[in-house]
Amino acid sequence: MALGIWPSSGRYKLSTKGRVLIAKCQMRIFVALDIDDAIRERIQRFLDGVRGFAPDARWVPPESLHVTLKFIGEKPAETVEQIKHALSGVVSESFDLTFRGYGFFPTLKAARVFWIGIEAGAPLTTLATVVDEATSTLGIPKEDRPFSPHLTLARGGGRSGAPGWRREDQSNKNFQYLQEKLAALPAPEFGTMTAREFFLYQSELMRGGSRYTKIARFALK
Numbered sequence: 001m002a003l004g005i006w007p008s009s010g011r012y013k014l015s016t017k018g019r020v021l022i023a024k025c026q027m028r029i030f031v032a033l034d035i036d037d038a039i040r041e042r043i044q045r046f047l048d049g050v051r052g053f054a055p056d057a058r059w060v061p062p063e064s065l066h067v068t069l070k071f072i073g074e075k076p077a078e079t080v081e082q083i084k085h086a087l088s089g090v091v092s093e094s095f096d097l098t099f100r101g102y103g104f105f106p107t108l109k110a111a112r113v114f115w116i117g118i119e120a121g122a123p124l125t126t127l128a129t130v131v132d133e134a135t136s137t138l139g140i141p142k143e144d145r146p147f148s149p150h151l152t153l154a155r156g157g158g159r160s161g162a163p164g165w166r167r168e169d170q171s172n173k174n175f176q177y178l179q180e181k182l183a184a185l186p187a188p189e190f191g192t193m194t195a196r197e198f199f200l201y202q203s204e205l206m207r208g209g210s211r212y213t214k215i216a217r218f219a220l221k
Contacts, residue, residue: 027075035065127198
């Protein structure tokens with residue numbers, strides 16, 4: 001059930017059809033859960049303590065942290081409105097999420113992404129599946145990999161945050177020093193929250209990194 005939909009901006013792509021110049025507003029969007037401020041603050045303290053062990057990584061600002069349910073990509077404004085309508089029909093119950101531990105995608109030796117683990121069981125996976133099915137009615141491709149809940153903290157190579165192995169992945173030392181330091185510490189605990197809503201976000205590439213803006217809100221039971 002949609003609780004709020006806000007006007008949003010987009011960037012324009014120019015295309016030609018014959019001699020007519022057409023401006024199409026394109027928005028880069030995804031569906032995600034936001035995280036509670038208390039958990040965000042604990043993660044920020046953790047980041048303050050470990051960021052220096054991987055200074056060349058691209059660290060996600062704490063205010064931008066979110067749990068991705070479905071990355072959609074660039075869509076014209078009219079399709080975004082259709083997506084909002086489709087997501088308003090998603091029915092799912094609220095559930096608890098626990099944030100603890102960490103890991104690296106795709107492997108320790110070929111680390112490209114540093115992440116925090118999420119424990120939520122079936123309800124989170126079910127919500128991601130229902131969102132995937134809802135958007136697929138608009139011709140948006142379904143996910144071809146199992147849902148892997150995590151909270152991305154940093155990227156050390158390449159642009160992709162996908163969990164699976166990619167052709168360009170290879171052995172590297174992006175996070176080697178960080179891995180050595182973390183191995184000597186107990187697994188971090190960041191707390192538990194209750195997810196009562198999810199959001200459609202717009203992603204805009206800004207100087208200094210991406211900016212995420214909520215453009216629609218949907219309630220969980």
